[in-house]
Amino acid sequence: MSDAGNQSCLIGAEDAVSFLVCVFHALEEWAGLGQVEDYLSVLEYLLWVFTPLAIVFILPFLIVILLYLSILFLHVYKRKNQLREAYSNNLWDGARKTLATLWDGHGAIWHGYEIYGMEKIPDKGPALIVYYHGAIPIDYYYFLANVIIQKGRTCHSVADHFLFKIPGFKLLLEVFSVIHGPQEECVRALKSGHLLGISPGGVREALFSDETYPLLWGKRKGFAQVAIDSKVPVIPMFTQNVREGFRSLGTLRFFRWVYERFRFPAAPVYGGFPVKFRTFLGDPIPYDPNINATELAEKVQQAVQSLIDRHQQIPGNVLRALLERFHTKYKCD
Numbered sequence: 001m002s003d004a005g006n007q008s009c010l011i012g013a014e015d016a017v018s019f020l021v022c023v024f025h026a027l028e029e030w031a032g033l034g035q036v037e038d039y040l041s042v043l044e045y046l047l048w049v050f051t052p053l054a055i056v057f058i059l060p061f062l063i064v065i066l067l068y069l070s071i072l073f074l075h076v077y078k079r080k081n082q083l084r085e086a087y088s089n090n091l092w093d094g095a096r097k098t099l100a101t102l103w104d105g106h107g108a109i110w111h112g113y114e115i116y117g118m119e120k121i122p123d124k125g126p127a128l129i130v131y132y133h134g135a136i137p138i139d140y141y142y143f144l145a146n147v148i149i150q151k152g153r154t155c156h157s158v159a160d161h162f163l164f165k166i167p168g169f170k171l172l173l174e175v176f177s178v179i180h181g182p183q184e185e186c187v188r189a190l191k192s193g194h195l196l197g198i199s200p201g202g203v204r205e206a207l208f209s210d211e212t213y214p215l216l217w218g219k220r221k222g223f224a225q226v227a228i229d230s231k232v233p234v235i236p237m238f239t240q241n242v243r244e245g246f247r248s249l250g251t252l253r254f255f256r257w258v259y260e261r262f263r264f265p266a267a268p269v270y271g272g273f274p275v276k277f278r279t280f281l282g283d284p285i286p287y288d289p290n291i292n293a294t295e296l297a298e299k300v301q302q303a304v305q306s307l308i309d310r311h312q313q314i315p316g317n318v319l320r321a322l323l324e325r326f327h328t329k330y331k332c333d
Contacts, residue, residue, distance in 0.1 A: 066106070073099065126190040128230070129155065129235045130237065131199050136245075177189075201217050205217070207265055211314075213314060232287060237282070238308055245273055273318055274325065275324070276325045
């Protein structure tokens, strides 16, 4: 409203209400409140657009928070039971089972988690479990929880070196028998009768694989040599829709360059979608003294690829994976 319009409005006001309305409009124009409303409308629109994007990047951090809560629980448990430490070699059994129950509950609620072929995991004795690595291996956490709950044993795990450098993770890694993977230490664990889980693709597969589920193992065969030296069976494992739960921006050249140059996993992970997760354990590949590490590595890779081909629709689709939550029964060929 122009100054002339304001004056005519004030002059033409016939009663107090009309006069106050005119004064309000004059003040609104003088203070620029009309423009403020426009700005607020734009901000409201931007908030509406970017909130979903913010959520999918925030959810992965919730998993990290859950891990830290697990660590906090272990610290509390350690303090509470420090007097028993001198008398018991199984101090952490209660803590492990409690956390396993929590993680199993999370998997059941958020992903409708199911596992097929658990009977292939031996009740006693060693075995090497080889699995496909998702952007965040949360499916593997659920698997570990099920091994503790159903089999009453702890599966040792091989993890990347960078995990041991994360502040506060030391206790969690120790309690759940996570090692950084020298072959000698892996062989020692298996010869001691433990289960051992390893992903030959590791961080590279986590960051740079995508919804087409390629195995990025390169020429790695150390895991196969470990199985041969330990004379143990190898059990292949794959989780359906793991790439739809969490995805990585590792396909962008910059993040790949950073990893190749500095070996730092800088690629952001987003997601946390409550898609259906089903873990499949393949038939054990028995120890064969007549094959070498290269041949065994190829055989195991083919077994994991076979699980992907049988149980995963390619390319993966988040919406389809979400809808699978409503399927009552899955046919496992």
